[in-house]
Amino acid sequence: MNNSSVHAPNSYLRHLGSSIGALLLNIAMLAFSITCIFPIVWIMYSSLKTKDEFMLDIMSLPGSLNFDNYYTAFVEGEMHVYFANSIFNSVVTVLIVIFLSFCVGYALSRYQFRGRNVIYTLFLAGMMIPVYSLLVPLFIQFKTLNLTDKMGTLILPYVAIRLPLAIFLFESFVRTIPRELDEAAYIDGAHTFFTMWRIIFPLCKPVTSTVLILAFLDTWNEFPFALVLITQRSLRTLPVGLTDFYGQFTAEYTTLMAALVLSMLPVMIVYLAFRKQIIQGMTAGAVKG
Amino acid sequence: MQPNNAASIKPRKAVLAALLLPGVAIYVFITIIPLFTAFGYSLTNWAIGPNRDFIGFDNYVRLMGDSVFWQAFRNNLVIVAGNLIVQMGIAFLLTVLFMSRAMRGKEFHRTVIFLPVVLSAVVVGFIWQMVYSNNFGMLNAVLRSLNMDSLIRLWLDDPKQVIYSVTLPLIWQYLGVPLMIFMSAVQGISKEVYEVCEIDGATGVKKAIYITFPLIYSSMKVAVMLSISSNMLVFSHILVLTGGGPGTSSMVLALYSYSTSFTRMQLGYGSAIAIGVFILSFGLVLIFKKLAEVGQSE
Numbered sequence: 001m002n003n004s005s006v007h008a009p010n011s012y013l014r015h016l017g018s019s020i021g022a023l024l025l026n027i028a029m030l031a032f033s034i035t036c037i038f039p040i041v042w043i044m045y046s047s048l049k050t051k052d053e054f055m056l057d058i059m060s061l062p063g064s065l066n067f068d069n070y071y072t073a074f075v076e077g078e079m080h081v082y083f084a085n086s087i088f089n090s091v092v093t094v095l096i097v098i099f100l101s102f103c104v105g106y107a108l109s110r111y112q113f114r115g116r117n118v119i120y121t122l123f124l125a126g127m128m129i130p131v132y133s134l135l136v137p138l139f140i141q142f143k144t145l146n147l148t149d150k151m152g153t154l155i156l157p158y159v160a161i162r163l164p165l166a167i168f169l170f171e172s173f174v175r176t177i178p179r180e181l182d183e184a185a186y187i188d189g190a191h192t193f194f195t196m197w198r199i200i201f202p203l204c205k206p207v208t209s210t211v212l213i214l215a216f217l218d219t220w221n222e223f224p225f226a227l228v229l230i231t232q233r234s235l236r237t238l239p240v241g242l243t244d245f246y247g248q249f250t251a252e253y254t255t256l257m258a259a260l261v262l263s264m265l266p267v268m269i270v271y272l273a274f275r276k277q278i279i280q281g282m283t284a285g286a287v288k289g
Numbered sequence: 290m291q292p293n294n295a296a297s298i299k300p301r302k303a304v305l306a307a308l309l310l311p312g313v314a315i316y317v318f319i320t321i322i323p324l325f326t327a328f329g330y331s332l333t334n335w336a337i338g339p340n341r342d343f344i345g346f347d348n349y350v351r352l353m354g355d356s357v358f359w360q361a362f363r364n365n366l367v368i369v370a371g372n373l374i375v376q377m378g379i380a381f382l383l384t385v386l387f388m389s390r391a392m393r394g395k396e397f398h399r400t401v402i403f404l405p406v407v408l409s410a411v412v413v414g415f416i417w418q419m420v421y422s423n424n425f426g427m428l429n430a431v432l433r434s435l436n437m438d439s440l441i442r443l444w445l446d447d448p449k450q451v452i453y454s455v456t457l458p459l460i461w462q463y464l465g466v467p468l469m470i471f472m473s474a475v476q477g478i479s480k481e482v483y484e485v486c487e488i489d490g491a492t493g494v495k496k497a498i499y500i501t502f503p504l505i506y507s508s509m510k511v512a513v514m515l516s517i518s519s520n521m522l523v524f525s526h527i528l529v530l531t532g533g534g535p536g537t538s539s540m541v542l543a544l545y546s547y548s549t550s551f552t553r554m555q556l557g558y559g560s561a562i563a564i565g566v567f568i569l570s571f572g573l574v575l576i577f578k579k580l581a582e583v584g585q586s587e
Contacts, residue, residue, distance in 0.1 A: 221409030
């Protein structure tokens, strides 16, 4: 009796202490996350202000929603050209990467053949080659073969750079699919291509979507190759276009912000829709690389 | 994998070639061939124009005495150190906090912290240029409104300040990567381990130091190596933020190789720098790997 009356306030206090601790922890964590995201939020709402409104008060929220900056950026700043080029490059790259990496990944996981280890090591080594040491020789190689400044110029390097990770993802996934499936199809007289595309490929859906998303994000954001291999304005992609745009609209902060939002938006939408897969895929890719 | 299984379906050579050749060909054309030609070019004095003479290792001798190259190397080291200390430190702290049962909205925090990872380096460079802008920047505006005018700096124009200013965006953008690597390692630790320790009276800090840290040590190594190799090659952020300036005070290796090759059109010397960057960054990763192995065996 005596014992419990001493204990009760004590455990009550301890409980109160831990819940205050929990509250502080959550407040601190929230403050941290908001600080992290704030630069992006600031760019987003400032892009809806007029230039004068922004100059008057840098931090204030827009008085009214004003989409003029977006019009200027998209039409006068020619962002629509860069936008279209980025979409073209990303879509074509993603399709080719999925096609080729599934072919190679399937062959590597299903067949034993001479040179298999050589090919395996080749792709593995490629994940460690820094892009920057390839810029000069690749530029010269493309220049000599007259491959620069074409509609599909960037597709080749983009596909090649994304291949290794995609191949390893497919290879390790196909390995988990029972071989008996291929054998049964073979006995029924199915051709290899039929077996791999109509039977095995549909089973690879989870890894296909990971490859798709990662290849899309990487291609959409790619900068150095686009900077070096394309000189014609009409073929530029968004990241290079942005640097161009910046030279043109240096003092027009709000227009610049609208341009930034335009180029972030597709990536952010994809991210919010597939965040689990992206976080997992990127972490796995990082650890593998 | 059983050998008899592997032999059960023997592909025809043509089928195998059709599957492998296109992918391998593109890959070799883009990454393997240029790696060798880069080395070839680095042995020439090729500048703009057709003249290209073999000069042996002269470019590499020149590189050894090139003060800008070594300044760039030092800047890369500052960036690497900043990321290792600040970014890894914050990521570890967050991992510990994320494990606390009291924390709410983990999904929200995770989504927010990882978001910048998916943005392009160029966009991040521009965002931070606006944050740092002297007159219309967010950072100075916030400092002013908090009455901390003494902290206001010329973030990107002060040669002494600039290298730290360009490190922060990198820490910010990629914080999500080590965090996610640590988190997936922590999820591998069984809850029982912690429960047993709680019964034994281990507090939060003790749990972090004596259980979490040792158990995620190996994935921490992965995160550190990843951070070193990517920060040794940082390029787009710096190009957008400062272009290596003012002067060469925020020059980094990859940017120096790029501007030598494409702005000053010294393709031979630029190639030598690219190879030098490759060797230095690879060397650093190898050294770290050795150190980590020694650390573990003790």
